[in-house]
Amino acid sequence: MRGSSEAARRRAPRARMPSSIGYLLAAFVAAIALFFGLWWTLVSGGDEAPWIPAGLAASVVLLVALSAREVVMRRAWTRYLLDQGNESSARTTGEHKRSPEKSQSSSVLSANWRNIQRQSEDADSSNSPEAHYDVFHACQDYLATADETLKATTLSSDKRNSIRAAQERVRTLQKHHLLTWARDSSRALTYEAQQRARMSERIEAANRALHCLETALKFYPQETELEESSAAIREFISSVKVAHWVELAERSAFKGHYRRAIDRYKDALFYLSRGSMKEEVRVANTERIGREIELLWGRLLSKKTEKAEASKSDGAGDREEVSR
Numbered sequence: 001m002r003g004s005s006e007a008a009r010r011r012a013p014r015a016r017m018p019s020s021i022g023y024l025l026a027a028f029v030a031a032i033a034l035f036f037g038l039w040w041t042l043v044s045g046g047d048e049a050p051w052i053p054a055g056l057a058a059s060v061v062l063l064v065a066l067s068a069r070e071v072v073m074r075r076a077w078t079r080y081l082l083d084q085g086n087e088s089s090a091r092t093t094g095e096h097k098r099s100p101e102k103s104q105s106s107s108v109l110s111a112n113w114r115n116i117q118r119q120s121e122d123a124d125s126s127n128s129p130e131a132h133y134d135v136f137h138a139c140q141d142y143l144a145t146a147d148e149t150l151k152a153t154t155l156s157s158d159k160r161n162s163i164r165a166a167q168e169r170v171r172t173l174q175k176h177h178l179l180t181w182a183r184d185s186s187r188a189l190t191y192e193a194q195q196r197a198r199m200s201e202r203i204e205a206a207n208r209a210l211h212c213l214e215t216a217l218k219f220y221p222q223e224t225e226l227e228e229s230s231a232a233i234r235e236f237i238s239s240v241k242v243a244h245w246v247e248l249a250e251r252s253a254f255k256g257h258y259r260r261a262i263d264r265y266k267d268a269l270f271y272l273s274r275g276s277m278k279e280e281v282r283v284a285n286t287e288r289i290g291r292e293i294e295l296l297w298g299r300l301l302s303k304k305t306e307k308a309e310a311s312k313s314d315g316a317g318d319r320e321e322v323s324r
Helices: 002-011 020-044 051-067 069-096 100-125 129-152 157-195 199-219 224-254 258-274 279-323
Strands: none
Touching (some): 100 129, 100 157, 129 157, 157 224, 224 258, 224 279
């Protein structure tokens, strides 16, 4: 029985290493198959432009496959590493009579550490902030697995010290890649916000940049650089709102709608008082808007006076005609 089980293990297929190229190739083949299948169906139904819906459907499939690539490949790598750990555990049990649980945990941690090192090097050499975020998640998974290993298995003191030392190295990488992701992502999104024309789009991009920084602050609240960047983005959002209402007020004043301009200047004062902004900037803008409101009130009163005088002159002229 033992010989047959060992032979069955030898005949068991080895787990294949995950390949992102193979995944992308399979997605591309599926999209092409969907395109031609849908195109033929539409042609048979008499559609005049069958390539348009067929192309859209194939594009959707490719977009979904590309967006899900990181999740799928991460799960595939986890499954592969676990399979490798199980094989290593089985071999160790047969040869050296050691604990399967201990061997599996050690091999999984070693494989995960090698994978993290490879991902870290790739992320540092790339210009993609998301690559750093993926390494951060990989470090999180490693630390969770290491904690479980230290709690669940009976390890020697040397092995425990080795795992704890590896944890410290992983924590260093985790911090480096999360801060790099937050810094690069927030800079890119802030630049995007500055290039947008509409206020809503600018605020949306700035809020996404702020979310990246706040995510990093949850893990490392003592990082002053993250706090300063967050404050700068909040000030940018406030300035965008104030500038929007000031621009609307200036347009209304240019068209002669003084009361509407005053109301919009008051909206600007509202966002100026509620938003995050340096005190000296807030005071300067408040004084400037206050002067504009006073000027508009003066124009509004002069306009009313002119209308009253015009109505009086018209009334006097009418009385003269009646007397004649």
